[in-house]
Amino acid sequence: MSHIEDHRSHRVGWLRAAVLGANDGIVSTASLIIGVAAASTTHASIMLAGVAGLVAGAMSMAAGEYVSVSSQADTEYADLELERISLLENPQFEKNELAEIYEKRGVEPALARTVAEQLMAHDALGAHARDEIGISANGTARPVQAALSSASTFTIGAALPLLVAWAVPGQYLIHAVSLLSLCFLALLGALAARAGGAPVIKGAVRVTFWGALAMALTAAVGSIFGVVA
Known part of the structure; x- marks a missing residue:
């Protein structure tokens, strides 16, 4: 009977962007709504601020993720180009270098050289990218995927407190939001932890704590400036 292990490392790229987007969407929009509401403004102004925050935040997340991950992709591409040139100009040196890497990991010298030769015969650049540089297929930077994932999840996350603010106007708005x-x-933290194979309760508490802190500080700022105004 075969044994199949369900590894989750291939989810790291999109999961990080998705969780970051949704978390930022909920926290920033809820905090913005609470801060504006604490300043004793009209319901229409609260909704306008929330919608503006949603649109600006989604675009900011998309642009930020794209630029950040593109920079990572550029660095990976440059490293691979250097390795490709080195493989063409000095393949023996690269073979010895790969064998030394395996030796340091505990492989016997003769076997390490055999493994290096066979892997380089199969895919020399792939072997060096994975074992020398640390670039794997699962971890390759994907700027467009990261940007779309962050923007879409930010929008979904931001829409939740915005809908609550729309449905519960008046004196109960701050408490409801x-x-x-x-x-x-808490639900986001639990789902993210489960998807990543981490403890569910720990993930939920961690996300909820920082969200509560952000909302509390924004409400305090809104109250102070509301009184001053």
Whole structure:
């Protein structure tokens, strides 16, 4: 009977961007709504601020992720080009270098050289990219995927407190947005932890704590400036 292991490392790229986007969407929009509401403004102004925050945040997340991951991709490409040139100009040196890497990991010298020769005969650049540089297929930078994932999840996350603010106007708005946003954050943390194979409760508490802190600080700022105004 075959044994199949369900590894989750291939999810790291999109999972990080998705969780970051959704978390930022919930926290920033809920905090913005609470801060504006704490300043005793109109419901229409609160909704306008929330919608503006959603649009600006989604675009900011997309642009930020694209630029950041593109920089990573550029660095990876440059490293691979250097390795490709070195393989063409000095293949024996590269073979020895790969064998030394395996030796340092505990492989016997003769076997390490055999492994290096066979891997380089199969895919020399792939072997060096993986074992020398540390670039794997699962971890390759994908700027467009990261940008779309962050922007879409930010929009979904931001829409949740915005819908709550729209449905519960008046004196209960701050309490409703705060409470339900914390519930959304806890659920997000739990789902992200489960998808990544981490402890669910730890993931939920971690996300909820920082979200609650952000909302509390924004509400305090809104109250102070509301009184001053």
